[in-house]
Amino acid sequence: MNSEQHTEGKAESVKDVRICQSRPVDVNAVWSQIRERAEAIVEDEHGLRTLLDDVVLSRSSLGEALAIRLARKLAREDMTREELNPLLGGIFESQELVESAARDICAIVERDAACDSPLQPLLFFKGFMAISTYRVSHELWGKGRKELALYFQSLASEVFAVDIHPAARIGCGILLDHATSFVVGETAIIEDNVSILHEVTLGGTGKETGDRHPIVRSGVLLGAGSKVLGRVELGEGAKIGAGSVVLSDVAPHSTVAGVPAQVVGVSREDAPALEMDQQLFCRAMM
Known part of the structure; x- marks a missing residue:
């Protein structure tokens, strides 16, 4: 397949x-779980009373709380x-945006062992x-307000x-763990239920x-620290080892590691993002 055919297929x-x-x-x-946890904390941690009241306890919805927190x-x-x-x-006020945020919160609670309530991410x-x-x-x-989006x-x-370009397309149920130095380019696409550690780059070449x-x-x-560069596709359920540099497509459920990244086996989990097991032990390839 030549490069033009490959691009068309992609x-x-x-x-x-x-x-x-x-x-x-x-x-x-x-939202109810967030409020319940805030009400419990405010009784013991008086130093957080102003924050909790402003962001949660005086608000009537998750959307309102998100707006105030940001x-x-x-x-x-x-x-x-x-x-x-x-x-x-x-x-x-967009219900779609609030639902996206709620799915992200649930993903964090379910996958991050350091998180014990939906209040903490907020x-x-x-x-x-x-x-x-x-x-x-x-x-x-998407509404054409590009300068404000870039702001x-x-x-x-x-x-x-x-640093995530506003034009990038990102799904729901995203765990962005620690987050520092995460970079996403303009035409990147991230589907639902993906987990991403710090210092990851989804860049061009x-x-x-x-x-x-x-x-x-x-x-x-x-x-x-993994770097994925160019219009490459990471197949469903793939696992990218820490510090890897990925320059070509990764097949679904494959585990890759190294610089440049090479296939080292098949992921033990159907969805590694949900299990958060970053070890590279995996089923041998057939």
């Missing part, structure tokens, strides 16, 4: 991406909290806040050390335009 496969098509989430149930984190001289509050509040986890800021910028980008991208880079960034299918686990 373009056809992109039509079938799963973006926020995973299991539904009960947003009200997630406004507190992102406010700057360029755009004050008084300006951000109504802007973000209007954006998070208050403390910069990976969740960074992906939520991306969702704001992506919404603005939020720059804020996320400054505040969270995470040069100055070419068009579709030039990776496609990450559902269930993929990207180990810390």
Whole structure:
């Protein structure tokens, strides 16, 4: 297959991406758990009373809480909290965005052993806040408000050390663990239920335009420091070892490692992203 045929085949496969098509989430149930935990904490940790009251206890919905939390984190001289509050509040009136955030929260609670309640990502986890800021910028980008979208991208880079282009397409149920130095290029696609460790790059390989960034299918686990460069596809359920440099497609359920990355076996799990087992022990290839 020549490069032109390969590119055409890749373009056809992109039509079938799963973006926020995973299991539904009960947003009200997630919000109730957040409120219950906040009410319990405020009785013991009086130093957190102002934060908990402002972000959770005085709010009526998860969308409202998300808007306030991000406004507190992102406010700057360029755009004050008084300006951000109504802007973000209007954006998070979108039920779709709130459901995406709720799915991300559930993914963190289920996969991150350091998280014991859905309140923690909302208050403390910069990976969740960074992906939520991306969702704001992506919404603005889709509505043609590109300069404002890029402004939020720059804020996320400054505040969270995470740089996701607003045009990138990212699904739901994303665990962005630790998050520092996570970089995603303009034409990258990340499907649902993907887990990503810190210092991961989904980048291009040069100055070419068009579709030039990776496609990450559902269930993929990207180990810390891994770099995936170019319009390569990580197949469903693939596992990328920490520190690997991936320059070519990875077959579904394959485990790769090294510089450049080589296949070292078949993933033991159907969806490594859900199990978060970063060891490279795997079933021998047939």
